[in-house]
Amino acid sequence: MSSNRELTMSSYVGVGIGLMAIVIVEVFLTFQHLPARTLLSCLLCLASLEAFIAVMYLMHVKYEKPILFWTVFPATMFVLVFLCYVFPDAFRMFSMRLMK
């Protein structure tokens, strides 16, 4: 059950405008022709910020009991971070192509 501390509809519109502003920043950075690694880092940070805002406010996690956050967030992050284990193999594939 959500608490009564929830935002008003006009505040939610503000959250939506904030999310759209982050998207505009992402597009602006894209056309600055940054190095791919820098651009990827910036875009992932901004996307994570957007996701955090969406989870906390649009999906109401901020207004639920903290046990929900501590059940959902660490388990999901654990799986997603461990997926990164495959990336060294992708770099190996890339190096092998260059050696041919």
Added chain:
Amino acid sequence: MSQAELAVATGHGTVMEASPYGFDKKKLGMWVFIISDACTFGAFLFAYGYMRIGAPVWGTPFGWSSIANGMLMTAVLISSSLTMLAAVRATQVGQRSSASKWLGTTMLLGVVFAALHLREWFKLIGEGWRLFHNPTGGAAQFGATFFSVTGMHLTHVVTGVIALAFIARGYNQGRYDETHVETAGLYWHFVDLVWMFVFPLMYLMNAR
């Protein structure tokens, strides 16, 4: 003595302890689904990253018009999340007609998003991009990853629109209550959340 012990002692076995999460089982079930679906999308996006790093030349087919289309799609999806919130609010105060209106608007925005998505797909197909063909001669995996990740997301949007139609109908007929609408809303916001990663990784990272 806890509620459960009291229930056993007095022979009223149906009395249950309250959920530690403080909400009903539908919502908890949706959260479990969202965790599993987040991992599925994560695996799709990691597979895309793996193939992209491993390929010496990657396709970058998106010009400004495609990026503008993607921004419009994002705006439509964020707007639909706001209309979904309005629908949930309306159900919580028992405004049945207002809830129906906002649910209808959310579905309409979902359909607009799908139409914009398909427009982008047909444009790429018209330029010669296929699941296993790159018309510029680079890595063929671009089509495979782009169409599979965005196709997976589009499937979620279409499924969400259909689910919302059922929920709206049931709510109007009195078969469903505000918890059903709130649970459907949770799914809809998750679809919005996934797009926040798909747009920068699949569109912006592949801009010309």
